[in-house]
Amino acid sequence: MDYELPEELRMLKETLRRFVDREIIPIERDAYEGHQLKPEVRVSLENKAKDLGLWMFDVPEEYGGMGMNLLARCVVWEEMGRTIAIPTRGGHIFGPSVSPILYFLNDEQKEKYLHPVLKGEKKCAFAQTEPDAGGDPGGMRSTAVRDGDHYVINGNKRFITGADKADFFQLQAATDRSKGSRGGISTFLIDAGTPGLELVRYQQMMMDDRPWEISMQDVRVPVENMIGEEGEGFKFGQAWITAGRMRHAARGIGVAERCMEMAGSYTNQRETFGKKLSERQAVQFAMVDAWMDTKMLRLLVYNVAARADAGEDIRYESYMAKIKGDEHAFKVCDQTMQVHGGIGLTTDLPIEKMWRDSRSMVITEGPPEILRMVIARAFYREYGD
Numbered sequence: 001m002d003y004e005l006p007e008e009l010r011m012l013k014e015t016l017r018r019f020v021d022r023e024i025i026p027i028e029r030d031a032y033e034g035h036q037l038k039p040e041v042r043v044s045l046e047n048k049a050k051d052l053g054l055w056m057f058d059v060p061e062e063y064g065g066m067g068m069n070l071l072a073r074c075v076v077w078e079e080m081g082r083t084i085a086i087p088t089r090g091g092h093i094f095g096p097s098v099s100p101i102l103y104f105l106n107d108e109q110k111e112k113y114l115h116p117v118l119k120g121e122k123k124c125a126f127a128q129t130e131p132d133a134g135g136d137p138g139g140m141r142s143t144a145v146r147d148g149d150h151y152v153i154n155g156n157k158r159f160i161t162g163a164d165k166a167d168f169f170q171l172q173a174a175t176d177r178s179k180g181s182r183g184g185i186s187t188f189l190i191d192a193g194t195p196g197l198e199l200v201r202y203q204q205m206m207m208d209d210r211p212w213e214i215s216m217q218d219v220r221v222p223v224e225n226m227i228g229e230e231g232e233g234f235k236f237g238q239a240w241i242t243a244g245r246m247r248h249a250a251r252g253i254g255v256a257e258r259c260m261e262m263a264g265s266y267t268n269q270r271e272t273f274g275k276k277l278s279e280r281q282a283v284q285f286a287m288v289d290a291w292m293d294t295k296m297l298r299l300l301v302y303n304v305a306a307r308a309d310a311g312e313d314i315r316y317e318s319y320m321a322k323i324k325g326d327e328h329a330f331k332v333c334d335q336t337m338q339v340h341g342g343i344g345l346t347t348d349l350p351i352e353k354m355w356r357d358s359r360s361m362v363i364t365e366g367p368p369e370i371l372r373m374v375i376a377r378a379f380y381r382e383y384g385d
């Protein structure tokens, strides 16, 4: 049994650590204009990502990417999690953002939708969440009704990231509401600008994201734009979300690492009542707990990722990793803010942004209560007799 990363991934990790320390952290607090990464910063970071040889690291080789396995991707997400310059959701700097759902398309659909995304010519958004159905997409109210060689879609979507920049949507709607997520949801490719599909407004958030509300009124979509078969829509959403959960977890390690670097260094200098903060047991215990839990999180993430790469089903463990990663990251951010006192609340330091981003990550792509509810089923199968 090997608890260490293979040599090539250790080297990758070191390279990324140097890249983030030298090239990104020095500019991270000035990297944004309002809520968006400055275009010139994005171009410069993308060029550096190419120089590092990491362009499209998460795209399978057959589509021109590097086809990195999940463990390697976790190493990248972990190291990039140490800086606030990289957008927390979507729009990363290592190439076009390719939704894994697009790999399920048939050849004709791939030609029209996947290949242009890979070439950077088109962008897509994923539209599942609705005002009345987020964590429980089975309750979605948008419907798609067959009418000859088209489906007619009606309903509303909420919190759709990148909807304003999308050339097309992977949009889910109920083809049979009585079946919910068990065969009642289908996914469609819908071009932006299709009559009846309107962007209603974007949502101001405490983070940089500006997701959109969308309305669909009698949107006619050709039957050939369905992904897979009718009722298979939920399956494709899940394919995206499993890798996404591991990204949350791995990012959490990076956030915790950066926070410990800041908190360790600050508490070892700052004095109150004639002593360094690092000499106070209350502070020491908080630091040690952060360190122990980060080590445990890293073992969990690497183990689950390696098992996925070996072909094992990691569904429940990926849920556990997401819960642990997001909750740990937020806890360590909060603790780091606390030991910094007032300076921790300023925008001079990255802590407040990491804190806001990490809080939001606990909710998106599966809140912990819903994940625990699903894990409970596995628990009682294992221990319930």
Ligand SMILES: Cc1cc2nc3c(=O)[nH]c(=O)nc-3n(C[C@H](O)[C@H](O)[C@H](O)COP(=O)(O)OP(=O)(O)OC[C@H]3O[C@@H](n4cnc5c(N)ncnc54)[C@H](O)[C@@H]3O)c2cc1C
Residues within 6 Å of the ligand: 089, 126, 127, 128, 129, 133, 134, 135, 136, 158, 159, 160, 161, 162, 205, 209, 211, 363, 364, 365, 366, 367, 368, 369, 370, 373
């Ligand atoms: C910035 C941002 C970007 C997003 N981008 C997208 C996107 O691109 N596409 C997309 O489709 N969606 C997107 N979403 C939606 C996101 O995935 C949902 O917000 C998330 O799944 C939670 O759904 P909800 O907000 O409806 O919460 P709900 O499902 O209503 O849950 C509310 C709260 O209730 C609690 N809860 C829920 N169920 C249970 C239970 N069974 N037991 C105990 N407690 C429970 C949890 O604490 C949960 O946080 C985005 C959201 C945000 C904030």
